[in-house]
Amino acid sequence: MTARVEILASAQRALPKIAFRGASKIYGGSGRARNQTLALDSLDLDIAPAEIVTVLGPTGCGKSSTLNMIAGFEQPSTGTLTLDGQRIEGPGPDRAVVFQQPSLFPWLNVFDNVTLGVKCRGVPRETYSARAMHLLREVGLTGFERHYPYQLSGGMQQRVQIARALVSEPKVLLLDEPFGALDYQTRIQMQELLLRLWQEYRPTIFFITHDVSEAIFVADRVLVMTRRPGRVKLSVRVEADKPRTADFLSTPYFIDLQRELLHAVQEEVQASKQTAPPQAMAA
Ligand SMILES: Nc1ncnc2c1ncn2[C@@H]1O[C@H](COP(=O)(O)OP(=O)(O)O)[C@@H](O)[C@H]1O
Ligand SMILES: [Mg+2]
Numbered sequence: 153m154t155a156r157v158e159i160l161a162s163a164q165r166a167l168p169k170i171a172f173r174g175a176s177k178i179y180g181g182s183g184r185a186r187n188q189t190l191a192l193d194s195l196d197l198d199i200a201p202a203e204i205v206t207v208l209g210p211t212g213c214g215k216s217s218t219l220n221m222i223a224g225f226e227q228p229s230t231g232t233l234t235l236d237g238q239r240i241e242g243p244g245p246d247r248a249v250v251f252q253q254p255s256l257f258p259w260l261n262v263f264d265n266v267t268l269g270v271k272c273r274g275v276p277r278e279t280y281s282a283r284a285m286h287l288l289r290e291v292g293l294t295g296f297e298r299h300y301p302y303q304l305s306g307g308m309q310q311r312v313q314i315a316r317a318l319v320s321e322p323k324v325l326l327l328d329e330p331f332g333a334l335d336y337q338t339r340i341q342m343q344e345l346l347l348r349l350w351q352e353y354r355p356t357i358f359f360i361t362h363d364v365s366e367a368i369f370v371a372d373r374v375l376v377m378t379r380r381p382g383r384v385k386l387s388v389r390v391e392a393d394k395p396r397t398a399d400f401l402s403t404p405y406f407i408d409l410q411r412e413l414l415h416a417v418q419e420e421v422q423a424s425k426q427t428a429p430p431q432a433m434a435a
Contacts, residue, residue, distance in 0.1 A: 167237075168198035169324065169356045170222055174231035176381075177217045191217045193381035194231065204350060204357040204394075206367040207375045208417050210424040214382030215360045219326050222358055223249050235324070245273060248317035252329040254309035256301040256316075262288065263297040266316045273320070280319060287315040290352075291345060307338040311345075318349060327359040331366065340398060343369050347395040364413050368406060369396060376416045379424035386416050 177192040192214040199205050207215050220226040221233050224243040233240050235247075256265045263284060270280040288294055291311035301309055310330060317325060327346075331339045343366060350357065361367050367374045368390055376386040388409065392400060400406055 167201070169201040169203070169236065170197075170199040170358070171234045171237075172197040172218075172221075172228075172231065173233075175221070175228040175233050176230045177214065177221065177226065178229040190381040192228075193383055195383060197375075197384060199356060199358065201356055202350075202354040204359065204370055204372045205375060206359045206361055206371040206373075207377060208361065208364060208367050208413060209375075209377030209382060209385075210379050210417070210421040211362075213377045213380045213420065213424070215377060216328055218377075218382070219249070219328050219358060219360055222324065223247055223326050245269075245320050246322055247324040247326060248320065248322035249326045249328070250310075250313050250317050250330045252332045254301070254306065254313050256309055256312055258301050261298050261300055262293060262304070262312050265301070265312055266319055269316065270320050275320075283321075284315065284319050287318055290349060291315050307334050307342070310334060310342065314342075314345070314349070318353065318355075321353060321355075323355055325355045325357045325359075327357065327361075329360055329362060332362065339363075339366065344395070344397070346370055351395055364410050364417065365401065367413065368409055369400065374409075374413060376413060376420070379420045385420065386413070388413065 172195045175192060175195045176190065179189045179191055180187045195218065207218070209215050217226060221228055222235070222240065224240050224247065227233075227240075257268070260268065266284045266288065267280050270283075271277075285294075285297075288297060291314055293308065293311055293315070296304065296308065301312070304312070310333075313330070331342045334342065346357075347370060357370075359367075359370060371390045372394075374386075374388050374390060375384050376388075377383065378385045390409070392405070
């Protein structure tokens with residue numbers, strides 16, 4: 153490692169964008185322990201500014217809970233979670249979320265769906281309009297500005313969601329299986345698009361996926377979470393320059409990493425089948 157890279161790496165370690173410290177998440181806090189679910193157990197995780205972290209793990213291991221805490225929709229039950237050193241108290245315009253199912257307003261056209269949030273925040277029309285048109289071009293939807301969601305395919309609606317998430321230039325982009333419902337070709341296109349947009353805006357990205365190949369393709373670092381209660385089982389850096397093209401998918405490096413991660417996920421999926429149901433948290 154060169155001296156410069158070392159200095160950069162240590163600066164990033166010193167100033168994480170997002171930091172979990174002993175963060176646990178318990179649902180169902182009515183006081184009756186048998187109704188509680190320990191979703192996350194004492195999570196320690198640092199995410200550096202502009203880092204792209206992808207997350208794999210069995211269903212129910214706490215991936216969405218982790219994302220929802222960064223979004224500010226949920227609070228850790230114990231421990232801390234900070235953004236730029238400040239405790240996350242709730243949602244904010246510095247973070248944008250994209251879910252698997254497009255959640256567009258059916259009565260608004262594409263342009264209005266993309267710009268509603270920034271408009272409500274008082275951003276001048278000239279500013280957000282130019283940004284929206286640029287993003288719609290980037291996501292391949294020029295000419296569809298006046299179309300309504302019902303006139304678009306699922307992939308197109310998802311691209312509108314991405315444009316909407318980025319129009320406010322959020323510092324943090326949170327993606328919860330955003331391409332899960334799309335066909336293979338569209339998914340690859342979306343992954344390439346995401347890397348192109350990252351190149352332009354450099355947001356910090358926390359990206360949940362169940363697709364190991366997708367997790368490697370877009371990531372600086374892939375996390376594999378354990379079965380519930382979720383912890384980080386594996387954290388692997390992807391040593392490949394960005395932007396990446398589909399050729400990366402067939403390199404021996406990619407294939408070896410894919411095998412290693414698939415194995416780690418499978419181990420947890422198998423083990424989770426033997427885990428007690430959520431209600432069985434110790435009293
Ligand atoms: N709002 C909630 N209330 C109660 N339990 C929840 C809630 N959200 C998630 N859980 C439980 O927490 C665990 C982790 O859920 P989640 O974070 O959605 O996992 P993942 O996204 O990895 O599938 C699961 O057992 C789930 O049933
Ligand atoms: Mg989930």
